Amino acid sequence: MQPRPHSTLEDVAKAAGVSPATASRALNGTTQVRPHLRDRVLQAAEELAYTPNAHARALAGAGHRTVGVICHDVSDPYFAAVAGGIMRVAGDHDLLVTLASTFRDPEREVAYVSMLRAERAAAILLIGSGFENPDWERALSAELEPYLKGGGRVAVVSRHRSLRVDSVLPENRAGAAAMARALLDLGHRRFAVLAGPRTLTTVADRIAGFRDELRKAGVPLRAADIVENTFTRDGGYAAMTQVLSRGLEATCVFAVTDVMAIGALAALRDHGLSVPADVSVAGFDDIPIVRDLAPPLTTVALPLPQLGERAIELALTENPGRRRRIHRMAGEVVLRASTAKVL
Amino acid sequence: MQPRPHSTLEDVAKAAGVSPATASRALNGTTQVRPHLRDRVLQAAEELAYTPNAHARALAGAGHRTVGVICHDVSDPYFAAVAGGIMRVAGDHDLLVTLASTFRDPEREVAYVSMLRAERAAAILLIGSGFENPDWERALSAELEPYLKGGGRVAVVSRHRSLRVDSVLPENRAGAAAMARALLDLGHRRFAVLAGPRTLTTVADRIAGFRDELRKAGVPLRAADIVENTFTRDGGYAAMTQVLSRGLEATCVFAVTDVMAIGALAALRDHGLSVPADVSVAGFDDIPIVRDLAPPLTTVALPLPQLGERAIELALTENPGRRRRIHRMAGEVVLRASTAKVL
DNA sequence: TAGCACCCGGAAAGCGCTTGCAGAAAGCGC
DNA sequence: GCGCTTTCTGCAAGCGCTTTCCGGGTGCTA
Incomplete structure (x- = not known):
């Protein structure tokens, strides 16, 4: 017919x-x-x-107006916020955004890069910390290399530095240090840190910044004070529970991400502890929801949508020298009601 | 070189x-x-x-392994959750997902459908309520029609029924009715409803279900008890503020979405009212965060990721008869601490 | 009115791949 | 070992578009 x-x-x-x-x-x-x-x-x-027909057009040499974004999970508020920024800029450039969630599966990440390469995407954006295993990072590089050589543009956000591509880097270290200072100013001297996988530079940097600042003030942070778990709400819950199980000595809990902090708050509530009366809690990222928690969460505010915006802009901007460009973005401590002065 | x-x-x-x-x-x-x-x-x-080269391949007739998803805003937890479900299924089928945020701009929505059409996407999924203006819906249909004729598959989630395509429909009416019953059981008799744009069937259905159930119990819901605002946290805040400004008579506030409920909670807190002691609050959707609010939010739980999964499965499944398939998904009232018995 | 530059429109060559079609090779029975 | 069927392989067409290269108008100048 x-x-x-x-x-x-x-x-x-x-x-x-x-x-x-x-x-x-x-x-x-x-x-x-x-x-x-x-x-x-x-x-x-x-x-x-x-x-x-976009395919015919791309094939005939007109280029393809699509950018690929790879993150761990769109339904995580952090990635959702960053993706939101990307979408806005992409919309202004009449670009389509292909978003892939790896669900933290490295093989999937590599496969997605390959598919995006096949699509001849105008740019590939990798958001979020890399994987623990350097082998994976290598596999990824191997996939990215031909793409770059073929004129593809790549930018990463808050990602392991082993990839030699443009990047947008939150100042994790400085942010965590600032948070440490703020908490010290409130009189806290005993801390518990809820961490994600420590092989990720994001986590390592945040811990290092926090610890170094404490050290400057003569406050030690022992290895046992740091509890590691997954980068999720449930990970935060579990980590907090673990801290509680050995008897809470800290007056303040610092979670390396807000999402983990949310889990920690839940765990504390479930254990009948009140925040900040019994213990203060601080997070990192300032995902939109945390200001509406009760109590609102003290955190290091990162300009999440801008992280995405800068990344896509970086990737879209001509880079004649082919130099590796790094755009650092500062975080700012926002004191809210989840932290209180130590009497 | x-x-x-x-x-x-x-x-x-x-x-x-x-x-x-x-x-x-x-x-x-x-x-x-x-x-x-x-x-x-x-x-x-x-x-x-x-x-x-995916383009050459698609052009040569091998089809294109991409599905397009259009929503209002990925950074909204509701859409993020639904998109998460879509991504999971897409990943299993080796499909790339092109996600577009319209930011509630109807022209952009139509433009995106056109771009997806140009891409020869295997399927187009529209998530979220349509736009108020029937003209926009028509423009959209006009764009979708040729796509369907060309063998494209379309499915919508929670969307105005004017589009004759497969759809996944949450049982908004029944869910809201169940919520009304639950609140009546708690002894509430005076309600305030915080609504999104009422021209959207989602909103209309939720209000209707709620009101009809109240009516059955002989409890009236007057027009003045319903306050309309945007579908956002700030919209919820504003709506709640408006209710408060004319003197709160209700013992319970029903927000048609959780996101609005979060705004309402914030407004109540800012006005020094405590939930549920002074007033109960209930929402709709059960986005992941609400169980971690303080107090945790009573809401109608929708299986958000499944909404997305069903939609993409529907679109991917052969439909020989070309009949319009509708997959209804029930919501379930989850009573949490944001609602209390009336003494 | 002739001459020149300029602009516009058409023919045709691909872009990189899939896929009939047909021929070559290989396998089979007798 | 011959002819037949059954695989396998190569040729070539073509998917729908952009773009280079030209030829033919057009408008301007002399």
């Missing part, structure tokens, strides 16, 4: 009584086309509900 | 000493290729870091 599912440029050209070349030019405005011809083409296109 | 940025099938074929056709067949396994030839091809591909 249907001769061809979609109408093609040739159909349009025929309907308008011009050649496909002219139709193409009229539609894209690459070259001047006499007004009355252009109007005929436009009208024909309209009538035929013509939509250019 | 670089003769061609990427190595092509022809390069692989040449390196393996076979024709492109054979190389293609070896790589795709469409037809038997003698083992030693196949191995040579595979090895050559490996050595050349060959990645097939």
Whole structure:
């Protein structure tokens, strides 16, 4: 029945009584086309509900207006916020965004890069910490290399530095240090740290910044004060529970991400402890929800959407020298009601 | 320097000493290729870091393994959760997901459908309520129609029914009715409803279900008890503030979405009211965060990730009769500490 | 009115891949 | 060992578009 599912440029050209070349030019405005011809083409296109085939177009050399974004899980508020920033910029550039959630599976991440490569995506953005295993990071590099050589643009956000590509880096170390200072100022001297996998630089940096600042003040942070778990709400809950199980000595809990802090708050509530009366809690990231918690969470505020915006802008911006560009973004301590002065 | 940025099938074929056709067949396994030839091809591909050009492939008729998802805003926890479900299923099918946030701009929505059409996406999924204006819905239909005729698959989640496509529909009406019953059982008789744009069927249904159930119990819900605002946290805050400004008579506030409920909770806190002691609050959706609020939010739990999973499965499943399939999903009232018995 | 530059439109060559089609090779029975 | 069937392989067409290269108008100048 249907001769061809979609109408093609040739159909349009025929309907308008011009050649496909002219139709193409009229539609894209690459070259001047006499007004009355252009109007005929436009009208024909309209009538035929013509939509250019993006594949044909890309194949013919017009490039592909898609950027690929790879993160661990879109439903995590952190990634959702960063992705939101990317989407906004992408929308302004008429770019389509292909978003892939790896669910923290390294093989999947590599597979996605490969698919994005096959798509000839204009750029690939990797958001979130890399994987613990350096082998995975290598496999990823191997996949990325040919892409870069082929003119692909890559940018990473808050990611292990082993990849030699443009990156947007939150100042994790300085942010954590600032948080330590703020908590010290409140009079805290005993801390518990709830950490994600410590092989991730994000985690390592936040812990290091926090610990170094404490040390400067002569306050030690012992290895036992740091509890490691997954980067999730439940991970935070479990880590907090573990801390509680050996008897809470700390007056303040610092979770390396807000999501973990949310789990920690839940665990504390479930154990009948009140925040900040019994113990103070601080997080990191400032995902949108934490200001609405009760108590609102003290945290290091990162400009999450901007992280994404800078990343895509970086990737889209010409880089003649092919130098590795790094855009650092500072975090700011926001004191809310989840932390209190020690009496 | 670089003769061609990427190595092509022809390069692989040449390196393996076979024709492109054979190389293609070896790589795709469409037809038997003698083992030693196949191995040579595979090895050559490996050595050349060959990645097939998805565009060429799609153009040559092999179809395109991408599904498009259009929602209002990925950074909204509701959409993030639904998208999460979609991603999981897509990953299992080796499909790439192109996610577009319209930021509630109808023109952008139509434009995205057009772009997805141009991409020859295997399916287009529309998540979230349609727009208030029936004209927009028509414009959208006009864009979708040719896509469907061309063999495209479309499914919508929680969306205005005017589109004649497969859909996944939460049972908004029944869910809201169940919530009304639960609140009545707690002894509440005076309610305030915080609504999103009422022209959206989602909102209309939730209000109707709620009101009808109250009516059955002889409890009236007057027009003035319903306050309308945007579908956001700030919208909830504003709506709640408005209710408070005319003097709170209600013993219970029902927000048509959790996100609005979060705003309402914040507004109540800012006004020095305590929940549920002074007033009970209930929401709808059960986005993941609400169980961790203090107090945890009473709400109608929708299986958010499943909403997405069903939608993509629906779109991917053959539909020989071309009938409009509707998958309804029930919500379940979850009573948490944000609602209390009326003394 | 002739001459020149300029602009516009068309023909055609691909972009990289899949896929009939047909021929070559291999396997089988007799 | 011959002819037949059954695999396998290569040729070539073509997916829908962009773009280079030209030829033919057009408008301007002399």
